Structures are given as C-alpha cells and as structure tokens.
Amino acid sequence: MSGIVIVGAGQAAASMAAKLRAKGYDGEITIFGDEPVAPYQRPPLSKAYLLGEMPLERLTLRGADWYAENKVTLRLNERVTAIDPEARTLQTTTGTMGYDELALCTGATPRRLPAAIGGDLPGVFTVRNLADVEAMKPEFRPGRRLLVIGGGYIGLEAAAVARKLGLEVTLIEAAPRILGRVACAETADAIRTLHSGHGVTIIEGKGIAELYGSDTFESTLLDDKSKVYADFCIVGIGVTPNTELAESAGITCANGIVTDAQGKCSTPHVWAAGDCAEIDLAGTRTRLESVGNAIDMGELIAENMLGAGRSYQPKPWFWSDQYDAKLQIAGWNAGYDRVIARQTEGQSFWYYKGDQLIAVDALNAPRAYMIGKRLIEAGKSPDPALLADPGTDLKGLLA
Known part of the structure; x- marks a missing residue:
C-alpha cells in the first residue's frame, strides 16, 4: 500500500483527506492516529464537553460511514515511529508501509x-x-x-x-x-x-x-x-510542537517542522500542517495554533499535492469562550505599537503597527470582529480617531 499517508488524526488531517477526495484524488489515503478515536474537535473538549453540554458523538468531525464511503483508512491507536525519506517508507508500531506523499500533522504536546x-x-x-x-x-x-x-x-x-x-x-x-x-x-x-x-x-x-x-x-x-x-x-503553560519524528528523519525543524510557502518540508514528498508546522506569517517564522490554520493549511496542502502550486496566505482568526462571553480575534498582533479601544456594542481593541491595522480583539462584539476581519483581509486601515469615536458607523469604514 502507498498513496498519501497522513500522520496525526486531528483537524488538519481530516480536512486534508476531505479536500483530496473533493478534488478527485482516487488513490489510497491512510491516516495514522495514536488515539483510539477518529478525528474530533478539540476546542469544545475543555468547554462544552467538560460542562456536559456536548456529547462525545458530536465531537467527531466525520462519522465512520464517511471514511468508509470515501475509502479513507483510519489506523487508530497506532503510532508512526520512524520515516525513511529515501525509501519513502515509514515504520509503525505494527509494521512498515510506503507512501507517495507524506503529510505530518503531528500537533503539539502541552508543557x-x-x-x-x-x-x-x-x-x-x-x-x-x-x-x-x-x-x-x-x-x-x-x-x-x-x-x-x-x-x-x-x-x-x-x-x-x-x-x-x-x-x-x-x-x-x-x-x-x-x-x-x-x-x-x-x-x-x-x-x-x-x-x-x-x-x-x-x-x-x-x-x-x-x-x-x-x-x-x-x-x-x-x-x-x-x-x-x-x-x-x-x-496551562503552552505547548511544544511534536517534531521528534521529523527530526529523526533529517527533516528541518526549528519552532516546529519548517515548511515553505506551499507547505512542503525540506525533504521531498513530505509536507506539514497544523500546530506542528512552522510557517511564514507577515515575514516572521512562527506557528499558528488554531483550528482555522489547521483547516486552511490542510486543504491547501491537499491541493498542492495534486499540483495546484498555491502559496499559503494565512488569515489568522481565533476565539475563546469564557462564561457567557465570547472573545473573537482577527489578524496577527505581533509588533503592534498602539491599541485603540472601542466601547460600544461590547468591547473591541484594535491593534495598529504604525498606520496599519493588523488585528482586532472583540469581546461580545461580533459586528466589530466581522468588520475588523474584513478590513484586515482587504488591507484597509481606517483612521484610528474614527474607531475611537463611538458615533462612527463601523460598516462605513469598509467603503
């Protein structure tokens, strides 16, 4: 068996497999996961699931029937222990198998x-x-x-x-x-x-x-x-990217498994996505620990494995639910030098780097989040004085 092998059974892996099938790939797809369960959502674990508001079956990203219908092989409770990039094989706790393309979606481990x-x-x-x-x-x-x-x-x-x-x-x-x-x-x-x-x-x-x-x-x-x-x-003191498998195979790692603009690693036919992958974001090498990044990068790599040749353009967004409050974050605030606070519907905090709007934190302010996200993605930076004025109609800033 060869085809496309994905190591790690999280959000990036599930998104990659689905995109490969959606784009017409009809070869073998195998996902290795060291947990005994199929890919599932992680953010609700410590919130809705722990509170008893979400049952286990709702955590699962796709049902068992989807994997069967789409001929995606899940090898759960099985760990990949070594990669041989020259032979294009990998060793697992149960044996050896080959691959045509290999994606490392190994995630991260809490410190x-x-x-x-x-x-x-x-x-x-x-x-x-x-x-x-x-x-x-x-x-x-x-x-x-x-x-x-x-x-x-x-x-x-x-x-x-x-x-x-x-x-x-x-x-x-x-x-x-x-x-x-x-x-x-x-x-x-x-x-x-x-x-x-x-x-x-x-x-x-x-x-x-x-x-x-x-x-x-x-x-x-x-x-x-x-x-x-x-x-x-x-x-809760942060996480460390799971790079050991890549490092032992001679794949370049730094603050994660180093990838180029298309998601490729330093070794041919090997890719990396999600929390384990180091990417370029606004000229800075970093990792994006978010569901959005895992989905977007997983889908991009699927397309690039099939020859699309697309470069990854990260659009960072995050959220955090605490009590009945929702904090929504758009953009990447690295290097900001001032913050504009807006106290209208909820609270929002707008990050500027010089004259450029780079991020927004919106606490119980969904309108501010959506407009801020659209402004950042469009490269628009409104006058900070307008943002600070509670009488400013945010939607008008998009014009």
Missing part, C-alpha cells in the same frame, strides 16, 4: 512543570486531548478547589468552566499579567474583570516554586514563599 518540583504528581493535569479531559472530569464537583497554573486562554477557559460548575478557583500567572504573550493589556484587563466578577482569584507576577502532595496534589509553594491549597491542579 508540564518539571517532575523535580512535583509536576508529575497525581492530580496535576494538562488539557490537550480526550483522554486528558476524561481523566480530570471526575474532579469537577461543586465545592472542590481548583488551582490553575498559567494565565493564557487554556487556563482561563478551564477556570471559567470550573466556576460554572461550582468550584473554587485560584489562577496563578508567573508573568506580570495574564495573556501577556497573546493580547494587549486592555484585553487582559477586560478578561481579568470578567473572571474577578465570577469569583476567580487571580495572582499575577508570582511563579511556582514547588507542588506538594502525598498521594495526590494538595498545595503549591509560590516563589514569594506563600502557599495555595487546592484539591487538583490544571497546568
């Missing part, structure tokens, strides 16, 4: 705290896949105490779910403020106010010295010698 300070204690969880959420689900009981380490979106979303389920929550962020890497201070202030209003205790500017527990996690010592007690802990 953990070091075992030396108690990071491997029972009761210390990370959030990435279905098994992670199933393991922590029994802990979410009213009156329990949760410690969240990390003030990024994963940690904040976990805190919101816990409060909705009646838990006491303390969140610790080592940096001077929450969302320090990904959002402006104005957005962070709005999110902090949201969480404080729901009873979350947020501690900023203090790191973790040690985690304690006998049979399970019980407390943490902060670097100022203060202690926080809790019944369990969720660590």
Whole structure:
C-alpha cells in the first residue's frame, strides 16, 4: 500500500483527506492516529464537553460511514515511529508501509512543570486531548478547589468552566499579567474583570516554586514563599510542537517542522500542517495554533499535492469562550505599537503597527470582529480617531 499517508488524526488531517477526495484524488489515503478515536474537535473538549453540554458523538468531525464511503483508512491507536525519506517508507508500531506523499500533522504536546518540583504528581493535569479531559472530569464537583497554573486562554477557559460548575478557583500567572504573550493589556484587563466578577482569584507576577502532595496534589509553594491549597491542579503553560519524528528523519525543524510557502518540508514528498508546522506569517517564522490554520493549511496542502502550486496566505482568526462571553480575534498582533479601544456594542481593541491595522480583539462584539476581519483581509486601515469615536458607523469604514 502507498498513496498519501497522513500522520496525526486531528483537524488538519481530516480536512486534508476531505479536500483530496473533493478534488478527485482516487488513490489510497491512510491516516495514522495514536488515539483510539477518529478525528474530533478539540476546542469544545475543555468547554462544552467538560460542562456536559456536548456529547462525545458530536465531537467527531466525520462519522465512520464517511471514511468508509470515501475509502479513507483510519489506523487508530497506532503510532508512526520512524520515516525513511529515501525509501519513502515509514515504520509503525505494527509494521512498515510506503507512501507517495507524506503529510505530518503531528500537533503539539502541552508543557508540564518539571517532575523535580512535583509536576508529575497525581492530580496535576494538562488539557490537550480526550483522554486528558476524561481523566480530570471526575474532579469537577461543586465545592472542590481548583488551582490553575498559567494565565493564557487554556487556563482561563478551564477556570471559567470550573466556576460554572461550582468550584473554587485560584489562577496563578508567573508573568506580570495574564495573556501577556497573546493580547494587549486592555484585553487582559477586560478578561481579568470578567473572571474577578465570577469569583476567580487571580495572582499575577508570582511563579511556582514547588507542588506538594502525598498521594495526590494538595498545595503549591509560590516563589514569594506563600502557599495555595487546592484539591487538583490544571497546568496551562503552552505547548511544544511534536517534531521528534521529523527530526529523526533529517527533516528541518526549528519552532516546529519548517515548511515553505506551499507547505512542503525540506525533504521531498513530505509536507506539514497544523500546530506542528512552522510557517511564514507577515515575514516572521512562527506557528499558528488554531483550528482555522489547521483547516486552511490542510486543504491547501491537499491541493498542492495534486499540483495546484498555491502559496499559503494565512488569515489568522481565533476565539475563546469564557462564561457567557465570547472573545473573537482577527489578524496577527505581533509588533503592534498602539491599541485603540472601542466601547460600544461590547468591547473591541484594535491593534495598529504604525498606520496599519493588523488585528482586532472583540469581546461580545461580533459586528466589530466581522468588520475588523474584513478590513484586515482587504488591507484597509481606517483612521484610528474614527474607531475611537463611538458615533462612527463601523460598516462605513469598509467603503
């Protein structure tokens, strides 16, 4: 068996396989996944699924009948252990197979705290896949105490779910403020106010010295010698791209598996997409950890495998659901030098780099998000004074 082989069974893999069939590819398609379940949505795991608002069957991206009808072979609970680019073969936990084209959609792994300070204690969880959420689900009981380490979106979303389920929550962020890497201070202030209003205790500017527990996690010592007690802990301190398979095959990696504009890796007939792939975004080499990027890049690579020769033009967009608030983000805010706040319908924060509008954060402001997204994609940058004026009709800025 050869054909097209996809390593990793997430959003990028599912999108790639569907696009290949939609474009008329009739060869073999094989998807390897090291989990026992078919490709599924990850964002709802720590929100709607954990809250009990979405059943497991609704997480699945496509039903088993789709894979059968489209002759896409799922090899689940099977790990690819090595690639031989010259022979165009790969080794798995069950044997060897060849490929004509190979796509690496290996995703990323959550960072953990070091075992030396108690990071491997029972009761210390990370959030990435279905098994992670199933393991922590029994802990979410009213009156329990949760410690969240990390003030990024994963940690904040976990805190919101816990409060909705009646838990006491303390969140610790080592940096001077929450969302320090990904959002402006104005957005962070709005999110902090949201969480404080729901009873979350947020501690900023203090790191973790040690985690304690006998049979399970019980407390943490902060670097100022203060202690926080809790019944369990969720660590949300970022992810590391899964590059080991590519590196061992001699494929160039840096902050992810390096790809060119078409999604190709340094080795012929090998491609990479999704959270594991390093791409060029506005002249900066980076990774985009988002559903949108996984879908768009997966579909682009499918077309390029069939000879389209298209270059990837990333259109970053993200979202985060916390309580009854929706934060929608369009664009890429790297290098911004000022932020325009708009307080009309909801709140929105518009990022400028010089005179160029590069991103917008919209909190309960869907109209601002949609118009901001269209402005950024069209390369239009309205006068910041117009944005700051609550009397300005946003739709008029598109003209």
